[in-house]
Every structure is written in C-alpha cells, then in structure tokens.
Amino acid sequence: MSILVNKDTRVVFQGITGAFGSQHARACIEYGTKVVAGVVPGRGGQRFEDKVPIYDTVAQAVRSEGADVSCIFVPPPGAADAIAEAAEAGCRVVICITEGVPVLDMVKIRRFLEGKSTILVGPNCPGVITPGECKIGIMPGHIHKKGNIGVVSRSGTLTYEAVGQLSALGIGQSTCVGIGGDPVAGLDFIDVLKLYNEDPETHGVILIGEIGGTAEQRAAEWIKNNMKKPVAGFIAGRTAPPGKRMGHAGAIIAGGQGTAAEKTAALEAAGVLVSPSPAEMGVTLQKAMAARG
Structure with missing residues (x-):
C-alpha cells in the first residue's frame, strides 16, 4: 500500500522539453516511474528521448496513454493554467513543481478545484515518491x-x-x-x-x-x-x-x-x-x- 502514487501510476509531464522538465523526467524514468506522455503545445507528434510521445494537450495524453497523474514543470506565468488543464482532463493527482507561481493565480485555482476530485500537490514542492515504485518530482x-x-x-x-x-x-x-x-x-x-x-x-x-x-x-x-x-x-x-x-x-x-x-x-x-x-x-x-x- 501507499498514498497518492504507486507502481501502476501513469504520469504525464507538462513541460517535458524544458531544461528542468527534461532533466527530471529523465530521472523519474530511470527510477522506474511510468512516464507515459509529455505535453508541450505545438510539439505534438514528437517524442522525448525517442521514447515518450509528446502531445499538444493533457486531454490527448490522458485519452491516448491513460495518464492519471500530471507533473508540472511549466514556467510560473503558465503554471496555474497547466494545473487547470490537467484537472479538466481528468488527472486524479496534479503535482506542480514550479516555484514562483503568483499567489492570486493560486487563489483562482483553489476556487476552480472546489468540488472536483483532482488532488493538487504544490506548487513550489519537490513532489511525491513511493520508494521502489514511483518517483514524481525532483x-x-x-x-x-x-x-x-x-x-x-x-x-x-x-x-x-x-x-x-x-x-x-x-x-x-x-x-x-x-x-x-x-x-x-x-x-x-x-x-x-x-x-x-x-x-x-x-x-x-x-x-x-x-x-x-x-x-x-x-x-x-x-x-x-x-x-x-x-x-x-x-x-x-x-x-x-x-x-x-x-x-x-x-x-x-x-x-x-x-x-x-x-x-x-x-x-x-x-x-x-x-x-x-x-x-x-x-x-x-x-x-x-x-x-x-
């Protein structure tokens, strides 16, 4: 047993081609985490490390790869929108690593998530790990x-x-x-x-x-x-x-x-x-x- 994530968790990385996103996506994959998709608008159809398919939207990643948890490495101005997109796509857990997300953006996101089943971890956090099974974060x-x-x-x-x-x-x-x-x-x-x-x-x-x-x-x-x-x-x-x-x-x-x-x-x-x-x-x-x- 564990909480939030386990060996069956299927992860989509939002911002997988950025400097930090790519570095930590690579480390999570090496740990054994099932990183099944990346999301970078405008880069749909490409692949990360020649293995992980990249989509334009989280909804596509959820639909095509069965992703159920999102990890966000989107820069601060777009991080709140990335959280909202993951929640709308049906991700059960959204882990936002991004530091410096504007407080007013987070106030709006908290209101947006009210009544939804999505669990938000972060922002400005190191992530979640169930040792030996799944590492999502830094x-x-x-x-x-x-x-x-x-x-x-x-x-x-x-x-x-x-x-x-x-x-x-x-x-x-x-x-x-x-x-x-x-x-x-x-x-x-x-x-x-x-x-x-x-x-x-x-x-x-x-x-x-x-x-x-x-x-x-x-x-x-x-x-x-x-x-x-x-x-x-x-x-x-x-x-x-x-x-x-x-x-x-x-x-x-x-x-x-x-x-x-x-x-x-x-x-x-x-x-x-x-x-x-x-x-x-x-x-x-x-x-x-x-x-x-």
Whole structure:
C-alpha cells in the first residue's frame, strides 16, 4: 500500500522539453516511474528521448496513454493554467513543481478545484515518491528506502534530510510528500495525515513544518483528536526574525503569528515528539515509535 502514487501510476509531464522538465523526467524514468506522455503545445507528434510521445494537450495524453497523474514543470506565468488543464482532463493527482507561481493565480485555482476530485500537490514542492515504485518530482531517488514511515514536509531540503537519516538508520518510507511552502497551495498537512492514518502500510509519520501561517497548529489539533499512529516533528526557522521572509513565500512571522515556538508547543501538546534539531529527525522518529510500543 501507499498514498497518492504507486507502481501502476501513469504520469504525464507538462513541460517535458524544458531544461528542468527534461532533466527530471529523465530521472523519474530511470527510477522506474511510468512516464507515459509529455505535453508541450505545438510539439505534438514528437517524442522525448525517442521514447515518450509528446502531445499538444493533457486531454490527448490522458485519452491516448491513460495518464492519471500530471507533473508540472511549466514556467510560473503558465503554471496555474497547466494545473487547470490537467484537472479538466481528468488527472486524479496534479503535482506542480514550479516555484514562483503568483499567489492570486493560486487563489483562482483553489476556487476552480472546489468540488472536483483532482488532488493538487504544490506548487513550489519537490513532489511525491513511493520508494521502489514511483518517483514524481525532483527528489533524489537513491536516498529513499521502501518501508513504513510517511514523511510530509513544507521544505524540500528537509524532506531529503529526514529521508536520508531514516534510510541510514535502516528505516524505510511508505510515501514521502512535499506539500510546498507557498501560502496558497493544494494538499495541506491534515490532508496528507488523513491518508497516512488510513494506510495500513504506514506505521508512523515525520511532519516537517516551518515558520509562517498556522498550518502546523491546525495539524496538531487534528493529530490530537484523530491520529492513530505515532508522529515525530520538526519546525524550521527557530532563529528567524519577525517580518522577514525566510526561503518560502509562506515562511514569514507576521503580527507575532506563526513562530516556531508556537508551532512546537502546539505539536507537543498533541503528543508529537518534536526534534530539537534537523540532525535528529530520524532518531526522534525512532523514539516516537518506541514510545508507542
């Protein structure tokens, strides 16, 4: 079992011929992901790497190749339209890697997706991987190990750090989900925690948050009331000065809200074991699992 993607997932890459799109499509194919189509308007009929057919529209890729998940490497001005196109074509999951998508564009897309069955991951995220089965995004596949721990994170780099620590400890992962750090996005922590909670092959979770907003506090409340599995956590940005954006567009302490201390306190009150540093995320997960027996 896994969440969101598995060995049967059929992926279409929107923007497959761009510099980043081609690089990461190639890496996903090498990992074993079923990249069945690319979409680049005006290049329909061509092939990527002499293997993957390219279409002008996502609808054509879905109809001809059975693609059910889209990965988007379209530049920021067109990324929202690319998300909408994939959803309209019937993709069940849309993973938008693009960084710098205008916030107002994302507000419109969130409204557009209301009532639709399409799940959006991102934008500005590293993607989703079920180790040994399917990698969609920019994460380094070689650090992952198949197993039973879910990792959900607002930070791409810290996702890799947590995964590297887990794998070094001999602890494999079920599915790792980078939700991105933008203020308006698709899946949030609670959405992913629900999926982990219902997945029999996920036995524990690492949740990696950061300063800005209240997503971690809302997740803590949900964990307290609903989570059946042990959760370890880490909050990045403890030393960040108020009013200054740190890295992600959503990583800003505004009006005294969204501090690392607030988020850590909320998670601890919900029974989450919070790592004191990014270097101890794997060990903290071990402790959380041991505490649950």
